[in-house]
Amino acid sequence: MGPVALLTVVVLAVFVGFEVVSKVTSKLHTPLMSGANAIHGIILVGAIIVAGQASDPWVLGIALLAVVLATVNLVGGFVVTDRMLEMFSGHKRARTPASTGAATAGGTAGTGHPGDGGSGGGVAGEGR
Amino acid sequence: MSLLTPEWTALLYLAAAVCFILALKGLSSPRTARRGNAIGAAGALLAVVTVFFSARLENIPLILVAIAVGSAIAVPVARRVQMTQMPQLVALFNGVGGGAAALVAVLELGHNEDPWVRLAVVFTMLVGAVSFAGSAVTVGKLQELISTRPLLFPGMPWVMGAVLLGAVISGGLVVLTGSLGFSLALLGLGLAAGLLLVLPVGGADVPIVISLLNAFTGLAVAASGVVLGNVLLLVAGTLVGASGTILTKVMASAMGRGVAGILFGAFKGGSTAGSTALSDRPVRCSSPEDVAVQLGYAQRVVIVPGYGLAVAQGQHTVAELATALAARGVEVVFAIHPVAGRMPGHMNVLLAEANVPYESLRELAEVNPEFANTDIALVVGANDVVNPAAKSSPGSPIYGMPILEVVQAQQVVFLKRSMRPGFAGIENELLHDPKTTLLFGDAKDSLARVLGAVKAL
Numbered sequence: 351m352g353p354v355a356l357l358t359v360v361v362l363a364v365f366v367g368f369e370v371v372s373k374v375t376s377k378l379h380t381p382l383m384s385g386a387n388a389i390h391g392i393i394l395v396g397a398i399i400v401a402g403q404a405s406d407p408w409v410l411g412i413a414l415l416a417v418v419l420a421t422v423n424l425v426g427g428f429v430v431t432d433r434m435l436e437m438f439s440g441h442k443r444a445r446t447p448a449s450t451g452a453a454t455a456g457g458t459a460g461t462g463h464p465g466d467g468g469s470g471g472g473v474a475g476e477g478r
Numbered sequence: 479m480s481l482l483t484p485e486w487t488a489l490l491y492l493a494a495a496v497c498f499i500l501a502l503k504g505l506s507s508p509r510t511a512r513r514g515n516a517i518g519a520a521g522a523l524l525a526v527v528t529v530f531f532s533a534r535l536e537n538i539p540l541i542l543v544a545i546a547v548g549s550a551i552a553v554p555v556a557r558r559v560q561m562t563q564m565p566q567l568v569a570l571f572n573g574v575g576g577g578a579a580a581l582v583a584v585l586e587l588g589h590n591e592d593p594w595v596r597l598a599v600v601f602t603m604l605v606g607a608v609s610f611a612g613s614a615v616t617v618g619k620l621q622e623l624i625s626t627r628p629l630l631f632p633g634m635p636w637v638m639g640a641v642l643l644g645a646v647i648s649g650g651l652v653v654l655t656g657s658l659g660f661s662l663a664l665l666g667l668g669l670a671a672g673l674l675l676v677l678p679v680g681g682a683d684v685p686i687v688i689s690l691l692n693a694f695t696g697l698a699v700a701a702s703g704v705v706l707g708n709v710l711l712l713v714a715g716t717l718v719g720a721s722g723t724i725l726t727k728v729m730a731s732a733m734g735r736g737v738a739g740i741l742f743g744a745f746k747g748g749s750t751a752g753s754t755a756l757s758d759r760p761v762r763c764s765s766p767e768d769v770a771v772q773l774g775y776a777q778r779v780v781i782v783p784g785y786g787l788a789v790a791q792g793q794h795t796v797a798e799l800a801t802a803l804a805a806r807g808v809e810v811v812f813a814i815h816p817v818a819g820r821m822p823g824h825m826n827v828l829l830a831e832a833n834v835p836y837e838s839l840r841e842l843a844e845v846n847p848e849f850a851n852t853d854i855a856l857v858v859g860a861n862d863v864v865n866p867a868a869k870s871s872p873g874s875p876i877y878g879m880p881i882l883e884v885v886q887a888q889q890v891v892f893l894k895r896s897m898r899p900g901f902a903g904i905e906n907e908l909l910h911d912p913k914t915t916l917l918f919g920d921a922k923d924s925l926a927r928v929l930g931a932v933k934a935l
Contacts, residue, residue, distance in 0.1 A: 353594070356704065356712065363700075363713045366499055367720025374506040374725070376732055376841065377814075379689075379822035383725060384568045385505040385515050387692050389498050390575050390699045390718045392522055394545075395529045396582045396706050401544070402535025409585055410537060414544040416581040421548025423575035424526075428519040429556035430567055431505075435512040437561070437830040 381434045388427025394420035487532040490524060491710035497521025498714050502721055525710055561828055562788040565820045566620040569688045572695055573613025579698040580606030580668070584661055586705045593653050598704035600649040603661060605698040607668025608675065609691045615676040616684050616691070620820060626681030638674045641667050675741065682862060682876065683740040685821040686729050690737065693722025732816040735879065761897070764915040766924065769856075769891055770931030772915075773799075776853035778809045780845065782882055783829065785819050786859015786895060792922035793832035796858060799929045800834065806935070811838050813845040813855075813882050815863035846883050855884035858893045859921040865906045874904060890914045893924045 374382055397420045401413035482490070497517050504514015526545075530538070552571075559567050583602035590596055618624040645667040651660040679687050700715025702708075730737050773779055787796060800810045812834060818825035829839065840848075849855065857864055867874040868881045884890050885908055892909060894916055908914055917924050 359709060359712060360716050363716035364720040367717040368724050370499060370502045371506050371721040371724050376816040377823045377826045378506060378508060378511060379725065379729055380824050380827060381511055382505045383689050383692055385501060385518060386718045386722055387568055387572050389501065389518055389714055390696045392525055392711060392714045393575060393579045393582060393699045393702060395525050396702050396708060396711050397578055398529050398541055399706055400582050400585045401537055401541050404537065412581055413585055414540060416578040417541055417544035418548040419574040419578040421545050422552040423571045423578065424522055425549045426552030426556040426571045428515060429553055430564065431515045433557065434827050435515060437827050438508060
């Protein structure tokens with residue numbers, strides 16, 4: 351992508367970012383901050399790319415550390431936000447969407463488990 | 479395994495970016511907040527699955543193990559953390575995200591010759607390191623591992639200036655030479671800048687700094703998108719950077735502060751210095767029975783919950799007390815200061831956890847005109863948010879912060895642990911007012927004893 355195209359994307363994203371949160375009530379400041387915090391955990395994608403291209407063991411080690419840190423940010427962020435919002439949604443329907451958060455977390459964690467040979471397949475199963 | 483074409487990859491990343499926008503949109507309204515968060519998580523999962531199929535990656539088993547390790551650390555912590563300690567956890571997650579971005583940038587340095595891309599590398603490293611170190615300090619302050627009071631040493635502004643100058647120079651050298659040595663120096667200077675930026679911030683302002691650092695991490699992630707040529711990182715990071723900046727401004731104005739004043743106020747000297755000394759001026763103490771009589775025969779009671787209630791885990795007891803009073807025909811409402819607890823909106827989360835009905839929660843602007851016809855204002859473990867100094871003494875560090883005007887109520891009852899000043903470290907004149915009585919003790923204990931006495935009336 352050329353620099354102008356990148357700049358276009360950035361400027362539009364800035365306006366969208368301003369716009370979507372501009373009218374938020376103070377009750378939701380904490381969950382919103384926490385949710386936004388989870389979203390920047392998507393640096394995990396960058397960490398995976400770097401780790402996947404690493405050949406030097408040092409580079410690989412640091413890249414894997416970045417993967418761990420980014421996963422903590424991403425997965426932890428969404429789970430803790432869900433827990434906060436669970437409090438808001440009242441006592442009745444408290445359990446159902448909680449499993450969404452857990453499933454996401456479990457799903458990401460689950461991709462690690464079929465480690466003995468079938469790991470690629472595990473991810474494929476996740477994707478389709 | 480077969481790979482996705484670049485077009486498909488781009489489309490899937492676009493879908494993930496749309497999910498993030500919908501997530502932020504959803505999180506801005508109480509009805510849709512939870513679904514919004516779930517959509518964001520789904521977008522993240524989609525993006526992570528996509529990356530495995532978008533390029534030929536080595537080391538996939540190790541990467542999956544690293545993801546499993548990260549999840550195994552994060553999920554139990556996120557699920558078990560006390561709601562009172564949640565601000566620390568959010569700060570911690572933010573810090574590790576910033577750290578991850580900085581590490582990614584360092585590793586990508588060798589692959590890039592283009593000076594513009596190297597500039598993005600420098601930006602990511604610096605901002606990521608500031609966010610990492612700054613978040614570590616906020617966690618320390620919130621856990622009270624380090625003093626919540628502004629930490630300053632003589633010549634600090636000069637040291638900060640030198641660090642920033644050093645960062646600019648080493649950043650310039652990294653752009654010109656691509657040298658790993660200079661980039662490590664840059665990382666070190668970024669960490670130092672993060673420490674120096676947050677140490678002088680007073681305890682009461684820490685939540686705003688967390689929000690600001692959150693926006694910083696967003697910007698670092700956006701810059702890493704330029705480094706890696708990945709549009710999703712660019713869009714997601716920019717979204718968080720922009721929305722985080724707005725959120726920081728909104729939070730700061732809810733506290734009557736400017737962001738620059740919070741960050742640099744302590745440097746100007748004097749203004750943020752409160753008193754730590756315990757006051758020995760006389761106060762009127764009360765017993766649980768007296769408080770119960772006051773409350774039980776009142777017509778209208780406004781309960782002002784603060785952080786002390788949260789630390790004592792008293793939210794369920796206060797909810798019971800409200801129910802018991804309502805059963806006696808007393809009108810009870812909760813007045814929620816925007817920054818009650820440790821973060822904006824934190825108290826709403828805690829009371830919602832205790833099943834306090836949404837309708838009995840009042841926001842600051844709604845409740846302030848009602849204090850004049852309130853019999854009793856019951857302040858539970860709050861201090862700074864009701865301190866009239868915010869309106870009356872221009873020299874006070876909290877001057878200008880909107881407060882709950884409990885001073886207007888007929889009588890004021892404080893449940894307090896001690897005469898120790900609040901998180902902002904300043905004395906509260908209201909405690910010495912003739913219409914104020916105090917009941918000392920742990921908030922939950924005091925509430926339980928008052929509740930018992932109310933039931934016995």
